[in-house]
Amino acid sequence: MKISKKILAILLAVTLALSIFAVSASAAGTPTGTEAMTVTITTDNETYEAEAAVQVRVTIACNYNVPSFRFPIMFDSEVYEIPTIIGLKAYNTCASAGTINANTTNGADFIPDAYDSSAFGCVLVQWTASVANGAVGCLNNEAGELAFTFELKTKSSAVGKTGTIFIPAESNLFYYQAIQDPTDATSFYYLNAETCSMTFVEANAMVVGEQVGLVPNEDYGTPAIVDEENRRVYGFAQGIASTSEIKEYVKATGGAVLRPAGTQYGYGTGTKLNLAIDGVTVKSYDLIIFGDVDGDAVCDINDLPYILSFTAGSTICDDPVILFAGDLTNDGLIDVDDLSVFLLATNGSIVVDQTNPY
Ligand SMILES: [Ca+2]
Ligand SMILES: [Ca+2]
Incomplete structure (x- = not known):
C-alpha cells in the first residue's frame, strides 16, 4: 500500500503536535470494550441532472474520544466524477478542533482489492485533531454530528443511472486512534476492526434528465422508426447516401452527437448510428434498409449473391442485422420465400416498403 507524501506529512504533524506532552512511553489508555462508530453518508438531493454538483455529507457518531479519522469515500465512476474543486469543508468538532484534508488524486491504492478499481472513484478524507490548552481535540458525539462535506x-452520460457513494468496510486505511483523557497524552490507545465496531451507511442518488438516444426527426417530413429495444432504426428511403440525409430522419437526444459510420459500400444496412458525448461513443444503433444485405442502401441485383447463398444453405446468416434486413417474410430466416419477394423487388414488380415491409 503506497501512502501519499501528503498523508505522511499529516501523520508527522500529528506526531509533532502530540509531542508537546510529556509522554511516558509505557502508559496507555484502557479501551472500554464498547467503542463504536457510525459514519453516515447522505447527499443534498436524491436526484440530480447530468453534470450537476452533488454535495456529499458525512456525519459521524461515536462513543469514545476520536483524535483522528481517515475514510476512503468511494463512488460509482459510471455516475460520478471528482470535480476540479471539491470544496471540502469541516463542520462542528471537525472544524473547531482539528484539520481536515482530502486526497483527490483518485488513487487506485485507496480502493480495496475486493473492488474493480476501474468501476469506482475515491476521495480520501482525513482529519487530525489539534492540541489547544493542553488538550487534544476529540470527536465524541454518540448522537452524531455533521463532520464534513465535499462535492462530486x-x-x-449518467442520465437514468443510480450511483452509490460509500465507505468500503474492507478498507485498511482507517485510523483506529483513541484517547482516554484528552488532557493526558499518555492515555492514547489503539483499536482495530475487531475491537471497534464500525458501521457505514451509504447514499444513493439518481441522475435524471433527457436520455441519450435517437428519436425520429420531426423537423423533416421523413421520420424514421426507432426500435429502442433492439437498437435498430429503419424507415429510410432506399439509396440514402450521406450522413446529412440520415440526420433528416433521426436526431440525437441527451446532449449526444450523432455520428453515422457507414459500411464499405455506403450507408445501407449495417451502418452504425453512433451517439457520442465528449467524443466518446456511449450508445449505438443499427441502420436497416429492408432488402439490402450488402450495405449499399439499395435492394437490387447486387444483393442477389448474398440472398442466394443463404437460401442455398451454403451460408447461414448469423448476423441479426443482416437477417432482419433480408427476412422479407418476417419468419425469422432467409429462405426461398424471401428470394421470391426479393426477385419481385429487383425486377421492379414491387418496392420493398421501408416502414412496413411485410
Ligand atoms: Ca444492396
Ligand atoms: Ca423469411
Whole structure:
C-alpha cells in the first residue's frame, strides 16, 4: 500500500503536535470494550441532472474520544466524477478542533482489492485533531454530528443511472486512534476492526434528465422508426447516401452527437448510428434498409449473391442485422420465400416498403 507524501506529512504533524506532552512511553489508555462508530453518508438531493454538483455529507457518531479519522469515500465512476474543486469543508468538532484534508488524486491504492478499481472513484478524507490548552481535540458525539462535506459531479452520460457513494468496510486505511483523557497524552490507545465496531451507511442518488438516444426527426417530413429495444432504426428511403440525409430522419437526444459510420459500400444496412458525448461513443444503433444485405442502401441485383447463398444453405446468416434486413417474410430466416419477394423487388414488380415491409 503506497501512502501519499501528503498523508505522511499529516501523520508527522500529528506526531509533532502530540509531542508537546510529556509522554511516558509505557502508559496507555484502557479501551472500554464498547467503542463504536457510525459514519453516515447522505447527499443534498436524491436526484440530480447530468453534470450537476452533488454535495456529499458525512456525519459521524461515536462513543469514545476520536483524535483522528481517515475514510476512503468511494463512488460509482459510471455516475460520478471528482470535480476540479471539491470544496471540502469541516463542520462542528471537525472544524473547531482539528484539520481536515482530502486526497483527490483518485488513487487506485485507496480502493480495496475486493473492488474493480476501474468501476469506482475515491476521495480520501482525513482529519487530525489539534492540541489547544493542553488538550487534544476529540470527536465524541454518540448522537452524531455533521463532520464534513465535499462535492462530486454527475457525469454527462449518467442520465437514468443510480450511483452509490460509500465507505468500503474492507478498507485498511482507517485510523483506529483513541484517547482516554484528552488532557493526558499518555492515555492514547489503539483499536482495530475487531475491537471497534464500525458501521457505514451509504447514499444513493439518481441522475435524471433527457436520455441519450435517437428519436425520429420531426423537423423533416421523413421520420424514421426507432426500435429502442433492439437498437435498430429503419424507415429510410432506399439509396440514402450521406450522413446529412440520415440526420433528416433521426436526431440525437441527451446532449449526444450523432455520428453515422457507414459500411464499405455506403450507408445501407449495417451502418452504425453512433451517439457520442465528449467524443466518446456511449450508445449505438443499427441502420436497416429492408432488402439490402450488402450495405449499399439499395435492394437490387447486387444483393442477389448474398440472398442466394443463404437460401442455398451454403451460408447461414448469423448476423441479426443482416437477417432482419433480408427476412422479407418476417419468419425469422432467409429462405426461398424471401428470394421470391426479393426477385419481385429487383425486377421492379414491387418496392420493398421501408416502414412496413411485410
Ligand atoms: Ca444492396
Ligand atoms: Ca423469411
